[in-house]
Amino acid sequence: MDQLAPGAETFPADLEAAIRELKEEQNAVLLAHYYQESEVQDLADFVGDSLALAQAATDVERDVIVFCGVHFMAETAKILNPDRKVVIPDLAAGCSLADGCPPDEFQAFIDQHPGAKVLTYINCSADVKAMSDLICTSSNAVKMAQQFEGQPLIVAPDRHLARWIGQQAGRDDLIVWQGACIVHEQFSAKELMKLRVRHPGAEVLAHPECDQAVLDQADLIASTSGIIARAVASPADTLIIATEDGVFHQIEKKLRAEGKKKTLIQAPGLDESCACNRCPFMRLNTLEKLYLCLRDLAPEVTVPEETRVRALAPIQRMLELSA
Ligand code: 13P
Ligand code: SF4
Secondary structure, three states, X not given: OEEEOXXXXXXXXXXXXXXXXXXXXXXXXXXXXXXXOHHHHHHOOEEEOHHHHHHHHOOOOOOEEEEEOOHHHHHHHHHHOOOOEEXXXXXXXXXXXXXXXXXXXXXXXXXXXXXXXXXXXXXXXXXXXXXXXXXXXXXXXXXXXXXXXXXOEXXXXXXXXXXXXXXXXXXXXXXXXXXXXXXXXXXXXXXXXXXXXXXXXXXXXXXXXXXXXXXXXXXXXOOHHHHHHHHHHOOOOEEXXXXXXXXXXXXXXXXXXXXXXXEEEEOOEOOOOOOOOOOOOHHHOOHHHHHHHHHHOOOEXXXXXXXXXXXXXXXXXXXXXHO
């Protein structure tokens, strides 16, 4: 029996089964980031962090890529697969980092630093990628920065990731675009300190997009996949995790598969009344929108060919260096 939705659409009672069926009918592959809702992660053919998803996007045989993530990720998949149709459940799934780095302003920033190389985090638009010498993700950022030793280097758009790269690569001369992730920047160093006092044996895992005062308290600073792997492998019984809420689903699944039990605690935010560690952009991709997206093969993500070709070079270089 169909359920009546708030809008004009009706949806099958078993939405998950209908999505699985449509995926086959449309010859589609479903790629999802770890920050998607648990049920979306469980429907995906591949779940990963930004680097793993870019790598997975180079190896697609199906006609359609349904990208359950944010817009810049779907754009990257399109840049790598111009002959495939790339769709995203909600075209408004942006990112505070990508949206906070408009191409025209970024071009002006580059022009202010003639001769500087440009390393950009994958969390940016195709237009900004097209202005870059090399792309990085949180999994490979330090290695990518090391490609430019001794050269003036712009790092954009995340100021926290850039600071961490500088520390790891021993550089205090990086030219930094001052963007930030609204999810990772909202963790409270003060509340984290109090939490650690209550859990003295806990290991703290944090994403490099977090503020310095939070990173100072971390036992491990790593990408999303690095955090998931450590949470499962760590000898600690209790883990405090400063990153997006979606990783908890994967950590719990992996712990169950290994017959392990651990206490997982979310790092506290600045505003206790809000579930601010859930990325509002990522969470726009609901099961209902995923169903419609697969049914209608829309909304489609496209990239003008001239931009695509220029953006492809620094992405390919990153993938080669990360192989
Ligand atoms: P990673 O997937 O590289 O850990 O990045 C996290 C993120 O914020 C993606 O938007
Ligand atoms: Fe962007 Fe932060 Fe959301 Fe990732 S978690 S998509 S960096 S706003």
